[in-house]
Amino acid sequence: MNRLEADARHPVRFTLNGKAVEAEAEPRTLLSDFLRQQLGATGTHVGCEHGVCGACTIVVDDMLTRACLTLAVQVDGCDIRTVEGIAPSPDRLSALQRAFRRNHALQCGFCTAGILMSLDHYLSRHPAPTEEEIRELLSGHLCRCTGYTPIIRAALEAARLATSSEETSDA
Known part of the structure; x- marks a missing residue:
């Protein structure tokens, strides 16, 4: 060539x-x-x-x-x-995005898009993950700001809401 x-x-x-x-x-x-x-x-x-x-x-x-x-x-x-493409519409966040907001699971936001993509993909296949499974998934992502605890909390909350029908509509 x-x-x-x-x-x-x-x-x-x-x-x-x-x-x-x-x-x-x-x-x-x-x-x-x-x-x-x-x-x-x-x-x-x-x-x-x-x-x-x-x-x-x-x-x-x-x-x-x-x-x-x-x-x-x-x-x-x-x-x-x-x-x-995660949000269901331009004016409405997904349940995972709302859980991130509620749990303050982002700070600078640089790593957030990749983490959201991995979590969204994983939660669609594993609707009731353990904290250990979420930690394992997040081991492929580097976040220098949040310390991962709020991210894990948000992921577990989103999974809980998706499997229960208690999802709130705070857009």
Whole structure:
């Protein structure tokens, strides 16, 4: 492959939070950069750029994925969810997001999008997690501000509310 081929832009089409999107990307463009710069999905944060911090976590074809380790051209034809797709509507937070707010589970907010994506994905498959399971899940995320306790409390509250019908409607 010569330099011109490496710099050529390729169409990338996929579903982003339920909507079909299309843009062009160079073969070396990271998905995290593509989402943020080409599509304006700035909720996906870039921290370490090595897949360690978890800030860029999204869901690709129902699998948790580090967007900083994925090339944009790899997701052609995929279904992608970012933190912008967690809320049921633009004017209403999800139960998990509301639990985060009630429990003060974020401070600077940099890690929050990735943590929310991992928790949302996990809780949809494991509706009654233990504190130990939540801690294990969070071991793949670095948060320098909250100390994890409020995040764990919020995750357990969201799970409890989802399995009971006591969910409040404080949007």
